[in-house]
Amino acid sequence: xxxxxxxxxxxxxxxxxxxxxxxxxxxxxxxxxxxxxxxxxxxxxxxxxxxxxxxxxxxxxxxxxxxxxxxxxxxxxxxxxxxxxxxxxxxxxxxxxxxxxxxxxxxxxxxxxxxxxxxxxxxxxxxxxxxxxxxxxxxxxxxxxxxxxxxxxxxxxxxxxxxxxxxxxxxxxxxxxxxxxxxxxxxxxxxxxxxxxxxxxxxxxxxxxxxxxxxxxxxxxxxxxxxxxxxxxxxxxxxxxxxxxxxxxxxxxxxxxxxxxxxxxxxxxxxxxxxxxxxxxxxxxxxxxxxxxxxxxxxxxxxxxxxxxxxxxxxxxxxxxxxxxxxxxxxxxxxxxxxxxxxxxxxxxxxxxxxxxxxxxxxxxxxxxxxxxxxxxxxxxxxxxxxxxxxxxxxxxxxxxxxxxxxxxxxxxxxxxxxxxxxxxxxxxxxxxxxxxxxxxxxxxxxxxxxxxxxxxx
Ligand SMILES: *Cc1c(COP(=O)(O)O)cnc(C)c1O
Numbered sequence: 180x181x182x183x184x185x186x187x188x189x190x191x192x193x194x195x196x197x198x199x200x201x202x203x204x205x206x207x208x209x210x211x212x213x214x215x216x217x218x219x220x221x222x223x224x225x226x227x228x229x230x231x232x233x234x235x236x237x238x239x240x241x242x243x244x245x246x247x248x249x250x251x252x253x254x255x256x257x258x259x260x261x262x263x264x265x266x267x268x269x270x271x272x273x274x275x276x277x278x279x280x281x282x283x284x285x286x287x288x289x290x291x292x293x294x295x296x297x298x299x300x301x302x303x304x305x306x307x308x309x310x311x312x313x314x315x316x317x318x319x320x321x322x323x324x325x326x327x328x329x330x331x332x333x334x335x336x337x338x339x340x341x342x343x344x345x346x347x348x349x350x351x352x353x354x355x356x357x358x359x360x361x362x363x364x365x366x367x368x369x370x371x372x373x374x375x376x377x378x379x380x381x382x383x384x385x386x387x388x389x390x391x392x393x394x395x396x397x398x399x400x401x402x403x404x405x406x407x408x409x410x411x412x413x414x415x416x417x418x419x420x421x422x423x424x425x426x427x428x429x430x431x432x433x434x435x436x437x438x439x440x441x442x443x444x445x446x447x448x449x450x451x452x453x454x455x456x457x458x459x460x461x462x463x464x465x466x467x468x469x470x471x472x473x474x475x476x477x478x479x480x481x482x483x484x485x486x487x488x489x490x491x492x493x494x495x496x497x498x499x500x501x502x503x504x505x506x507x508x509x510x511x512x513x514x515x516x517x518x519x520x521x522x523x524x525x526x527x528x529x530x531x532x533x534x535x536x537x538x539x540x541x542x543x544x545x546x547x548x549x550x551x552x553x554x555x556x557x558x559x560x561x562x563x564x565x566x567x568x569x570x571x572x573x574x575x576x577x578x579x580x581x582x583x584x585x586x587x588x589x590x591x592x593x594x595x596x597x598x599x600x601x602x603x604x605x606x607x608x609x610x611x612x613x614x615x616x617x618x619x620x621x622x623x624x625x626x627x628x629x630x631x632x633x634x635x636x637x
Contacts, residue, residue, distance in 0.1 A: 180223060181259075187231065188238065188252055191613070195590025196236040204229050236593055240613040241621060244587070244595035246402055246430050246459050246565075249611030254464040257521035261514035268300075268512040270489065270502025279503065279516035285523065286471050289435050291448035297475030299506040300515040303468035304429035305347035307454030310470045310481075310507055312338070312351040312394060314452060315423035317481040318474075319393035325481070329356045337385045338362045338394035341373035341408060343401035345427060361390075370560060371406035373397065375416060382420055394423045399444055400431020403597040403606065405542075405563030407431060410446030418449075426450045430459035430610065431563065436532035440539060440563070457519045460535050462526075462612050467515045470507070479505050538564040538609040545607065545619045554627060558604035567597060567604040570630035576603040578633050585629045592622035 207229055237247035266275040283298035301307050316324060320332045329336070336357050340348050342364050349359045363385070365378045382392045395417050397408040410426065417424035426432065426447055432455035434440040435447070447453065453471045457463035472478040483505040491500035504510045523531070546561040549568050558567040572578040583596045583605050594607045607622060 183223075183227060184255060185252060188255075191239050194232075194236075194239065196239040196241040196593040197587055198233065198590055199588060200233045204233065237611065238613070239593075240611060240615060240618040241592040242611060243607035243609055243614065243618075243622065244593045246608045246610055248456075248459045248462050248465075249613050250458075250464040251462050251522060251526070251612070253525045254462070254518040254522050257518040258464055261517040264514065266514045268514055268516070269504040269510045270499070271496050272499035273496075275514050275516065276499065276503060278514075278520050282469075282516050282519055282523075283471075286469065289528075290432075290450075290453060290471060292471060292473055295475045296471060296473050297478040297506055298469060298471040299503055300512070300519075301468045301470060301507060301509070302466045303458065304345070304427060304454045304456050305350065305468075306507075307456075307468045307470035308345075308347050308396070308425070308427055309351040309354055310478075311396070311423075311425040311452040311454055311472075312348075312355045312357070314472055314474075314478050314481045315394045315425065316355055316357070318423055318451075318477055319391065322480050334391040335389070336361060336393045337390045338396065339365055339378055339381060339392070339422075340396040340427075341365050341398060341401075342367050343371050343373075343403060343406055344396060344398050345402055345429065348396045348427060367406070370562065371401060371404045373408045373413070375409065375412050378413075379416060382416075382422075392420060392422055394425060396425045396427055397450075398431075399426055399428035399447060400434070400563060402429075402608075403565070403599065404559040404567055405431070405561075405565035405608075407443050407563070410444060410450070412446070414446045414449035417451075423451045424449065426453045428453050428455040430456060433457070433460045433531070434535050434563075436528050437535040437539075438532065439536050457515075457522070459610055460538070461519070461522065461531060462534065463519045463522045467519050472506075482506055482508065534612040535564075537612070538614065541609050541614060541616065541619060542566050542607075544616060545609070545623070548619065548623055552623065552627065554630060555623070558599050558602065564609045566607045566609070567599060568607075569602070569604050570626060570634070572630075572634050578630070579603045579605055581633055582626065582630055585633065586622070586625055589625055589629065591625045592618065594622065 236242045238249050268275055287296050349362050352362045353359050363381045366374050368374050385392050397410055397413045399407050414424055451473050455469055457467035458465045492498055542561050542564045545566045549555045549557055554571055555568050569579045570582055580603050587593045594605050597604055597606045
């Protein structure tokens with residue numbers, strides 16, 4: 180099995196990025212509950228034949244759809260060790276939790292947070308953003324809200340984010356019981372950053388209408404174009420207005436590791452909470468999200484509960500309090516910290532930073548290539564690692580939607596699409612450390628060929 184996966188990664192360039200799943204293969208997974216044992220080798224062969232070839236392909240250098248990390252063999256091996264150990268990181272006195280605390284310490288160091296800051300591995304930034312909203316809700320309404328609910332407070336909390344923010348911010352408002360309507364969507368400027376003057380106007384309007392503004396969610400690296408909000412300006416506004424300052428840095432926050440990009444995150448060190456993923460730019464295998472909270476006590480007070488079966492002791496296995504389960508909704512938790520620890524130790528923070536810089540340099544290369552191709556046009560500024568472009572046509576939206584799907588089905592490259600100012604754009608998000616100029620050239624070449632085909636045959 181190990182040989183197969185190492186071979187898979189070694190020869191991934193020879194495979195299609197993605198291929199449609201044939202119906203007979205899909206049907207193989209509609210069998211009834213197997214009562215009898217099967218040979219491990221047979222099940223493994225089934226996996227190799229029917230699962231592995233039909234994954235989404237984000238380990239492939241040609242994968243540029245959405246914002247997905249590439250993973251590494253080191254992370255894969257660490258996952259094997261973690262699975263063998265089968266540690267449950269909800270709590271108790273065990274070294275795996277010290278590994279998680281080590282990562283927390285590194286993240287405090289990276290973001291300039293104090294020793295009292297807390298942090299937790301979670302599935303991804305969607306969950307991390309939810310935790311950010313919940314801790315901010317405690318800051319605004321006190322721990323009482325956990326018992327009596329939001330309505331009993333009599334306050335109508337409002338939150339603020341940009342039109343470029345990820346949909347999970349609105350979902351976090353929903354799940355926190357505050358409602359998506361309470362999230363004010365602030366327009367963006369021509370660099371796709373939140374319009375700070377519009378933000379201030381919205382806060383003032385809400386205050387005079389009797390609402391209680393409590394939360395600003397900035398984005399460091401928007402999913403559609405890779406914009407970074409002006410975090411220092413937002414930190415000033417949050418401070419002046421006494422609002423919680425949260426940064427959704429899902430993939431962008433780790434650009435702190437890249438000396439050429441880190442200055443653009445100035446102000447992130449003033450955040451009250453930062454949500455980010457190790458599984459995107461950090462190249463750690465899925466899943467490995469993280470939430471960092473400046474006020475560790477408030478974070479603890481938002482989630483800790485006194486269940487008798489989770490009693491803490493000064494010694495023995497029930498020692499080592501507080502436990503990770505005191506900082507989030509999960510009790511049973513896997514050892515996500517191990518693959519992250521291995522990745523950072525083996526490659527080193529500098530090399531991960533170089534990968535991040537490298538993907539941004541590739542985006543600039545791609546931008547220049549597009550500018551030199553008369554049939555293609557750029558659709559947004561290229562500030563980070565995401566390039567939005569389209570094939571020129573009188574029916575551009577239809578053509579480019581079909582073109583993105585045709586590119587994916589070709590197996591040559593896998594971009595995705597987004598809508599910018601009402602127009603469909605093909606979007607290449609360069610996140611994977613394996614992506615290189617060859618992969619970019621292959622995508623652009625295939626775009627020209629398939630674009631021509633699509634516009635010639637109606
Ligand atoms: C990917 C992403 C998310 C969601 O993170 P998950 O790890 O997929 O849950 C949120 N915000 C931004 C800006 C993202 O890029």
